[in-house]
Amino acid sequence: MIIIYIVVLITVSSVSASTKCISQPAIKKYEELRGPLQDIENYLNKCHGSYTSKEPITSLRQSIKKIEKQIAAVNKIFYERKWSDEQQHNGHCYIFSKDTLPWEKAKKRCEEVNGYLVKLDNETENQWLTERARKKSGYYWIGLSFEVNYQWKWTNEKKRPSFLKFKKGYPTKNSDIPRCVYLYGHEYGYWTNYQCTSAKNYICETHKCV
Structure with a gap:
């Protein structure tokens, strides 16, 4: 019964990773996370369902708990959704996250x-x-940041931005180096630079709506 359950998980996981919107590096990482599933299946096959002590059972339960945590984490990344089903504007598609993460993540x-x-x-x-952010959480990381000397740049290109909309008094410059930027939907869409380690909602964008 357990063997069948694990085989099903492997199969379903493999199918979930086949969606077109997922990048190849992400699929590779996903396959790495699925590794423990195969390890347990091999272990069970060697045991042939015959356990003479509690040690194998304890080890198995620990492994299954580990797998369940991994699968839960992976599901947050590989949710089945298509860009074409998301909100669109001027030929681009956007995803407003439901989870919160630090800027780098x-x-x-x-x-x-x-x-x-x-x-x-x-x-x-x-x-x-801004109109859509206002109806949701309000605070969303955007792809603007700086590395040195407050030279702002977007994550998907190297040239300096042609459009900026920082709130009055921002960007701040202090020893804490708040080098990441969020959009606040309840203040006319003005931007604020903030600590990158803070967990906030975020907006993903693509110009390839598939």
């Missing part, structure tokens, strides 16, 4: 689904996103 999450942390090109796009 949010950036990685968007890349895992073949997107990037949102890049705002003009006031029209900024207002369109």
